[in-house]
Amino acid sequence: MVRLLLSGDRPQSVLLGALLLTILVCLAFAPFLFPGTRSLETAARICIFIVLVASYDLLLGYAGIVSFAHTMFFGMGAYGVAIATQRMGTGYDALAVGTAAGAGLAAVFAFLIALFSLRVRAIFFAMITLAVASAVAVLVSQLSAITGGEDGMNIRIPRELTPAFRPFDGPVLGLNVNGRVLNYYLVFVSCLVLFLLMLRIVNSPFGRVLQAIRENAFRAEAIGYRVVFYRAAATVISAVVASLAGAIFAIWLRYVGPATTLGVEIMLDILLIVVIGGMGTMYGAVVGTAAFVLAQNYLRDWMGGASEATSFLPLVPDLLNPDRWLMWLGILFILSVYFFPTGMVGRLRGVR
Amino acid sequence: MTGPSLETRDLTVRFGGHVAVDHVSAAFHPGELTAIVGPNGAGKTTWFNLISGQIPASGGKVLLKGEDITRLSVAARTDRGIGRAFQLTNLFPKLTVLENVRLVIQARARRGFNMWTVAMGHRDMIEAAERILERVRLQHLANQPVNTLPHGDQRKLEVATLIAMQPEVFMFDEPTAGLSLDEAPVILELIAEIKRDPGATVLLVEHKMDVIRSLADRIIVLHNGALVADGPPAEVMASAVVKEAYLGGELEDV
Ligand SMILES: Nc1ncnc2c1ncn2[C@@H]1O[C@H](COP(=O)(O)OP(=O)(O)OP(=O)(O)O)[C@@H](O)[C@H]1O
Ligand SMILES: [Mg+2]
DSSP: OHHHHTTTOOOOSHHHHHHHHHHHHHHHTHHHHSOSHHHHHHHHHHHHHHHHHHHHHIIIIISOOOOSOHHHHHHHHHHHHHHHHHHHOSSHHHHHHHHHHHHHHHHHHHHHHHHHHTTSOHHHHHHHHHHHHHHHHHHHHHOHHHHOGGGOEEOOOOGGGSTTOOOSSSOBTTBOOOHHHHHHHHHHHHHHHHHHHHHHHHHSHHHHHHHHHHHOHHHHHHTTOOHHHHHHHHHHHHHHHHHHHHHHHHHHHTEEOHHHHTOHHHHHHHHHHHHHHOTTOSHHHHHHHHHHHHHHHHHHHHHHHHHHHTTTSSSHHHHTOGGGHHHHHHHHHHHHHHHOTTHHHHHHTTOO | OOOOSEEEEEEEEEETTEEEEEEEEEEEOTTOEEEEEOOTTSSHHHHHHHHHTSSOOSEEEEEETTEEOTTSOHHHHHHHTEEEEOSSOOOOTTSBHHHHHHHHHHHHTTOTTOOSSOGGGOHHHHHHHHHHHHHTTOGGGTTSBGGGSOHHHHHHHHHHHHHHHOOSEEEEESTTTTOOTTTHHHHHHHHHHHHHSTTOEEEEEOOBHHHHHHHOSEEEEEETTEEEEEEOHHHHHHSHHHHHHTTTOOSBOO
C-alpha cells in the first residue's frame, strides 16, 4: 500500500524515511500539535511550497529544463481564484472555476512557450521564460481594474473555511476546531494528493523518458523519443501543478498580490529549496521546503534569543542580531551547497 | 526479389562550401551486410547522419521500404525501423545498464507517454531487457551505472541497445574502434548473428580488412564524400580506384 502510494520510490535511507515521516506527521496533525495562528500559517506554507517546489523539481531535476516562469504559473492559479470569486461571488463553484481557469491558462501558456522555444538551446529557453514572466508581472500590476494592481485582491471564501465557522460545540482533542482548521486540512490533503501524483509521474515510463532526456537528449531522440514533445509535456504538467498550488495558496491566504505569488524572491526561494533539498529526487522538495520555511520564519526568533543569551560576550550578540538573519540564511545556504552538493536527500542517501 | 529496404538517392549535404556527402545513391536489401569504407573524413559518418536524420540533407532522398523519410525527425525514423549504433559511445551515462536497454524497449512498445503506472511495475519490459543483456553477456552488470563500465562493455551495451530496437536497418559505425584484440570478436560475433537474420539489412563502417572479408557481402567505398566503388568484396578490393583512395594506407590489413 505504502509502496503503491509512493510509486515504488523508496526513500532508500532510514534517516530520510524517518525525516519524511516526521514531516508528514507534523503537517498532518499541525493544528493539534502546534496550536496558534502563526504555526498554522507556517504549516500551510510548507504544504503549498512542497508542491510548488516539487513541480519545479519535475521540470529542473527530472527533465533538466531551466525555467524562470514558475512563479508566473503559481500566480495564474492564485489570480484565477481571486478573479473568479470577484466576478461570480463567494462560493465553491467560484473556487472551482477559478482553479480550473488558472490551470487552463497555465497549460496554454506553458505549451506555447514550450513549442516556441524548447527547440532552441537551454539558455535561450531560460531567457524566454524570464522575459515572459517579467512581462506578465508588469501586466498584472498595470491592469489594476482586473487584478487589483500592486495592492492585489482580497478573496472572500465560503464561510466554512474561515475562522468564524465553528462546526463543533466543544473542543476536539483539546482544540477548538474552526473553519480555519478545515481550510488547513483542505490545503494539506490537496497538497498531499498533488505530491503523490507527481511522485507517480516521475516514476512512470514517462518520468523515465524525462530522465533519459536530461542525461542525453541526442540519444533519447535516437532511440525513438520525440524530445520536443516530452519536454513540452513536462513543462505543461509542471505549470499546471504550480497553478494548482497557487490556487490553494490563494484560498488559504484569502489574498493575492504580485509580491506573494509573482515576485522574483519567490522564484529565488524555489531555486534555493530545490538545490538545498536535492534535485531530481522529489523528496528533496519536502525536506528542503520544511528546512527553508522553518529557517525563514523562525531564524529571527532563534537569533533574538541567542543574541540575548550571549549578551555578556563581545561581538557575538551583534552577529546574532535578528536584523542579520538574511546574512545567516545566506551562509546556511552556501554551507549546505558546499557540504551537500547533491542536496539533503543526496547526503542522506549517502551519495556524494 | 523484393525491393530495397533502404535507399539513398543523390543524397547530398554541404557544410558551407564543403560537400561532405556528394550525390550518393545506393540501395540496400534485407539479408545483406554492406561494409562501408573510406579514409578518415570521407563522409561515412555524415552519410549515416543523413540516413538516420541527425543532419538534414541539402539535397536528395532517403527511402525506407519505398517511403520517403528525408524530412522525418530522428525519432520518427527510429520508429519506422532505422537503428543506429554510434561511432563514439552514446549512452545514458548515469543510468544503469538495464535502464539503458529498458528505455529502448519502452520506446518500441510506445509507452513513453504513460504517466500513471510505475515503470518498474512493467515486468515484461524488464524481462525483455534482461534477455538482451544475457545475449550480450552483460547481465551481471545490469544494475551498474553505465559510466562505471569499461569501454569494451560500453560498446557491447551500445550493440545491445541496437538489438533491442529490432530495426529493419542496422547501422554500425566502427563498432570495434578502440577495442582490444580480445574484446572485438564478441562484438563481431553479435554482428554476425544479426546478419544471419534474413530480414536484417546491415550497414557496417569498418576499417579492418579481415573483418570486412569475413562479414561483408558487398563493399561501398566513399572518397571525398562521393561513392567511388560499390560491388562484391573481391571485385572492389581489386579495383584501381580503391587502391588510389587508400594510398594513405588506411585499410588495415591485419
Ligand atoms: N556538422 C559538420 N559541420 C561541418 N563539417 C562537418 C560536419 N560533420 C562532418 N563534417 C566534415 O565532413 C567530412 C566528413 O566527415 P565524416 O565524419 O563523415 O568522416 P568519416 O568518413 O566518418 O571519417 P572517420 O573515418 O574519421 O570517422 C569531414 O571533412 C568533416 O570535417
Ligand atoms: Mg566516422
